[in-house]
Amino acid sequence: MTLSNYSYWQIFQLLIVPAFIATMKMLLIASVFSTLIGFVLGVLIVVTEKGGLYQNVVINRILDFFINTIRSFPFIILLISIIPFTRLIVGTSIGETAALVPLTVACSPFMARIFQNSFKEVDPALIEAAKSFGASKPQIIFRVMLKESVPSIISGLCLAIINLLGCTAMAGAVGAGGLGATALTYGYQNFNMKIMYSICVILIVLVAIIQYFGDWIYRKLK
């Protein structure tokens, strides 16, 4: 049986819809985890900076090195090279769940930099003002730094999520499925133009929606 026995609508239902769901699942779960991890890393790297709230040069250097190291891997290489780690965490190295680990690992440092840059934009005079009325360090982080940088964080997150969407396309390499993998196997390797371009259109729309949503929230909050 070849693909030509199926109507486009059947192909859409059987191949593209599940692929779309798989991609969305990976995207959402990996976004949530990497935002959380990125937030913690971002806060840590900012507060340990020289002149930061909890200045600690050693921790700062280690974090910086760690983030740079992970970010220097192209995603496809990272995906494969951390297979033992993936197996340790989720017990398998194949499928959607297995793809979540490298996706989170790849996206967290990116998120960390986004948080770091957003926090750095907060006027130091504001932090000084908060100190002047006796705010505690955690209060300064959450009530001043985080609060003031929310719009900038939102637009950064938007960037990171779109970047993450690109990464999910490569998750097919560990059998995770999703839009990217479908486009490759059915569209490219099977020369099925319809599937190929349908997925392209879906991706374009998806990115546009994410970006539009991000911009909308940004404008709302700013």
Place this chain on the structure above:
Amino acid sequence: MIEIKNLKKVWEDGVPVLKDINLTIEDGDIYALVGRSGAGKSTLLRCINGLTSYQDGSLKVDGKEIKEFKENDLREFRRHVGMIFQHFSLLERETVYENVALPMKCWKYSKSEIDTKVKSLLELVGLSDKINVRPRTLSGGQKQRVAIARALTMDPKFILCDEATSALDPKTTNSILDLLMEINKKMGITVIIVTHQMEVVRKACNKACILEDGKISDVGSVKDIFIRQPKSLQRLLGEDEKNLPSTGHNIQIAHMMDSAKDGEIFGNMAMELGTVFPIISGNIQNYQGEEMGVFTMNVPDEHFENAIRYLDNHGFKWMEITPSCSEEE
């Protein structure tokens, strides 16, 4: 009361910023720390509420040494010291209400307490109608009023002003100073003003300390400093001495206008000495409602002794200024 003794501070890179500062600020003062940029005045101000540390000497606020505070004690202490800044330092994303409420929220006051306090303070600073707007839509003067309300939330004993009027136009500056003076008078809050604007010192402060290069070069009541016209003050005012005539003696007289009318000094002097001296420069400054005149006249060598005798006999404070005055150390 703030007592500063032999205070010294060196930056991390070894550059000294405060060199042996001795100063006493009494309760109820409006005290000016004046100086050019880089003189160390803002750093000195930050030593008072522990935003920056000092290496040597002592700084006691109501008998307590700031350097010895542990972190939590320091936070507790800062509740009693409000501070306002040159660029207002308000949260741009929060409303005026939230900005003023923030210190009380950090100290976990009850909602109703916060509400009453914030509303009464906003009324005091005249911004009750702006309660729910974002600072972005406010003018500079209004933003500083919000900052003042925020600084007052926890009933401080002191308010530190770091160049609080430097980013404002003269009229707004005056209105902010009026507000600070009102707070000083009504609430008995000691106000410490760091500024480089002499108008601010003249209008609002009763005492002043002139800082130059990390050292105190003059200290005293503002009236006294303006009458004495010490060189440090002249350097600060940046008066252009280059236009002074190079012949004869240039004599500067500063006096309060209630003690003599300017026309009378020069008129009487001319009559008594039988000659008229040209006035090179003169201005009348307003010092907290009183007028003070500062005049410079050129006296030829042959009349110099008579002229100073006349001035001394009539109790005028005078000083000779030379064209190179501003370059001298």
